Amino acid sequence: MLVPRGFAALMTPGDPCDPLLRQVLPLRAERLTVAGFSRDPVGDTSADLGHGLLRKYAGRALLIATGGCAVHCRYCFRRHFPYASLGLGADRTAVALALIAEDPGISEVILSGGDPLMLDDDRLEELIGRLHAIPHLKRLRIHTRLPVVLPSRITGALCRLLAGTRFATLVVIHANHPHELGTQAENALRRLRGADLAVLNQSVLLRGVNDAVDTLCALGERLFACGVLPYYLHQLDPVEGAAHFAVSDAQALQLGEELRHRLPGYLVPRLVREVPGIGSKIPLAESVRNGDRFL
Numbered sequence: 001m002l003v004p005r006g007f008a009a010l011m012t013p014g015d016p017c018d019p020l021l022r023q024v025l026p027l028r029a030e031r032l033t034v035a036g037f038s039r040d041p042v043g044d045t046s047a048d049l050g051h052g053l054l055r056k057y058a059g060r061a062l063l064i065a066t067g068g069c070a071v072h073c074r075y076c077f078r079r080h081f082p083y084a085s086l087g088l089g090a091d092r093t094a095v096a097l098a099l100i101a102e103d104p105g106i107s108e109v110i111l112s113g114g115d116p117l118m119l120d121d122d123r124l125e126e127l128i129g130r131l132h133a134i135p136h137l138k139r140l141r142i143h144t145r146l147p148v149v150l151p152s153r154i155t156g157a158l159c160r161l162l163a164g165t166r167f168a169t170l171v172v173i174h175a176n177h178p179h180e181l182g183t184q185a186e187n188a189l190r191r192l193r194g195a196d197l198a199v200l201n202q203s204v205l206l207r208g209v210n211d212a213v214d215t216l217c218a219l220g221e222r223l224f225a226c227g228v229l230p231y232y233l234h235q236l237d238p239v240e241g242a243a244h245f246a247v248s249d250a251q252a253l254q255l256g257e258e259l260r261h262r263l264p265g266y267l268v269p270r271l272v273r274e275v276p277g278i279g280s281k282i283p284l285a286e287s288v289r290n291g292d293r294f295l
């Protein structure tokens with residue numbers, strides 16, 4: 001269990017059902033074996049070219065920059081990812097960067113993890129600098145939960161580092177409940193926006209956390225107040241140990257429908273599912289029609 005103090009301070013003391021607490025509290029239910037829940041729910045293993053470079057989507061490559069996170073989310077789809085076997089040192093990164101450099105079809109690199117902003121500024125600057133030197137790369141995307149769970153990481157120096165490249169840079173944060181976006185997170189997000197970085201949010205639909213239309217509406221509105229647009233609302237990836245967070249597809253679709261009625265279009269996230277081996281996220285309604293998988 002790992003939770004930054006600032007994130008814990010946003011919880012309501014004494015409330016075992018607090019939606020922030022629920023995201024980080026290990027429960028005995030994680031030990032249950034549930035059919036359909038696996039250790040690699042989105043096919044990361046088969047997408048791994050080796051050395052932590054994942055190719056799933058056309059024109060994009062995802063680089064596992066580090067295995068570290070500031071928080072351990074109990075529903076994380078990479079909770080069983082074999083980070084240790086990657087070897088996270090300079091050699092591994094050099095091979096991954098060489099693979100990117102060899103493939104002119106890659107125009108966007110997604111730094112993921114773990115959380116790439118767990119790298120200190122020097123290591124991040126070195127990594128981005130080496131990506132910079134690959135001429136066919138145009139966009140840099142950073143998937144991070146740190147602006148939400150450890151907002152103090154978003155310093156002016158970091159914003160300058162991220163903004164000071166030739167890349168069109170996009171920061172995709174991860175917040176699931178409006179209570180996660182306190183004043184500190186809001187200030188961090190404003191610093192990112194103030195550096196002219198595009199910032200989007202992705203959420204995971206989680207039972208007992210955000211499986212209510214009022215909560216999702218409040219999240220969209222709170223994100224927008226912080227200068228962030230909702231991007232994806234993911235149906236839970238069925239990872240072993242997280243079945244107690246599952247929301248049925250039928251309920252998820254109903255929530256998506258209600259959101260569309262309640263919010264302006266720009267605040268409605270795309271309700272999607274990731275299906276292993278498919279080269280894009282799939283709208284949940286289409287996935288259900290395809291009979292991909294039902295929760």
Ligand code: SF4
Pocket residue numbers: 068069070071072073075076077078113114115145174
């Ligand atoms: S911050 Fe992201 S990668 Fe890290 S544990 Fe949470 S969901 Fe997983």
